[in-house]
Amino acid sequence: MPTATTPAPRKVSRPRADAVRNRERIVTAAREMFVEHGPDVPLDDIARRAGVGNATVYRNFPDRDALVREVVCSVMDRTAEAAEVALAETGDAFSALEHFVHAAADERISALCPMISSTFDQHHPDLEAARRRVEQLVEEVMLRAVAAGQLRADVGVGDLMIAVAQLSRPPAGTDCLRGDRFVHRHLQIFLDGLRAPARSALPGRAVTVQELRAC
Numbered sequence: 001m002p003t004a005t006t007p008a009p010r011k012v013s014r015p016r017a018d019a020v021r022n023r024e025r026i027v028t029a030a031r032e033m034f035v036e037h038g039p040d041v042p043l044d045d046i047a048r049r050a051g052v053g054n055a056t057v058y059r060n061f062p063d064r065d066a067l068v069r070e071v072v073c074s075v076m077d078r079t080a081e082a083a084e085v086a087l088a089e090t091g092d093a094f095s096a097l098e099h100f101v102h103a104a105a106d107e108r109i110s111a112l113c114p115m116i117s118s119t120f121d122q123h124h125p126d127l128e129a130a131r132r133r134v135e136q137l138v139e140e141v142m143l144r145a146v147a148a149g150q151l152r153a154d155v156g157v158g159d160l161m162i163a164v165a166q167l168s169r170p171p172a173g174t175d176c177l178r179g180d181r182f183v184h185r186h187l188q189i190f191l192d193g194l195r196a197p198a199r200s201a202l203p204g205r206a207v208t209v210q211e212l213r214a215c
Contacts, residue, residue, distance in 0.1 A: 022050070022052050022056055022060070023060045025050040025051060025052065026046065026047075026050045026052060026056070026057055026060055026061070026067070027067075027070055027071055027074050028050070029046050029047075029049035029050035030046045030050075030067055030068075030070075030071050031071050031074065031075065031108070032049065033045060033046055033049055034068075034071060035108045039064075039068055043057055043058075043064065043067070046067075065121070069121075069124055069126065069127060072127060072130075073126050073127060073130045075107050075108065075109060076127075076130035076131060076133070076134050077130055077133075078107050079103075079104050079107050079109060079134050080130070080133045080134045080137050082099075082100050082103035082104055082107070083100050083104075083134065083137035083138050083140070083141050084137060085099070085100075085103070086099055086100035086103075086141050087137065087140055087141060087144070092148075092150070093144045093145040093147070093148040093150055093151075094145050094148070094150035094151060094195065096141060096144070096145070097141055097142065097145045097151065097191075097194075098188075098191050100138070100141055101160070101164055101187055101191060102184055102187060104161075104164050104168075105164055105167070105168035105183055105184065105187055108168065109161070109164060109165050109168065135157060135209045138157050138160065138161065139157050139209075142155075142157060142160065146196075149196055150195060150196055151194055151195070151196055152194055152195065152196045152197070152198040153196070154198065154201075154202050154205075154206055155194060155202070155206055156206030156207050156208050156209075157207075157208070157209050158206070158207030158208055158209055158211055159206055159207045160194075162207060163190055164187070167183065167186045167187050167190060168183050168187070
């Protein structure tokens with residue numbers, strides 16, 4: 001009888017380095033153009049900004065929703081990484097919170113608002129995982145500052161993220177790049193208002209993550 005042979009293990013193909021770079025360039029270009037022009041910017045324009053052909057864009061992202069979702073997840077991942085850096089700081093807890101807030105603003109999280117409210121699947125597993133990671137890490141950064149007696153206890157994660165998104169969004173009718181010079185100044189004014197002890201009682205109650213999602 002012929003001896004049975006063990007089939008050779010399948011080789012899992014990995015994307016070529018140039019393919020990975022092209023995908024990263026597309027996501028970066030899309031992120032920039034979504035901030036500048038909104039989520040409806042033509043994909044052909046994104047391809048030109050990325051320096052790739054239209055076919056390369058569609059090979060990586062079969063439709064606009066797939067690209068928008070990837071951009072949203074990438075911004076959330078980078079925001080989560082900023083929170084991890086803040087948690088790794090061993091010094092002043094409020095300073096770590098400040099560093100996170102300024103870094104989050106630089107990630108243009110304000111641009112996520114119109115994209116998240118678009119028609120794509122807001123409950124996609126990748127998006128849900130990225131969102132949960134950000135929420136958990138930001139809460140840890142804030143709780144550490146509260147425990148140190150430096151952050152007023154009547155603010156929630158939703159309060160913080162709404163304020164960062166609003167303050168990092170260019171005022172209506174202004175150029176994005178010209179508005180950038182005000183962002184960190186106004187964020188610092190907001191952060192000073194978060195310090196404990198609080199100088200006034202806030203109206204309403206702290207905005208939770210669940211309420212933020214429902215907005």
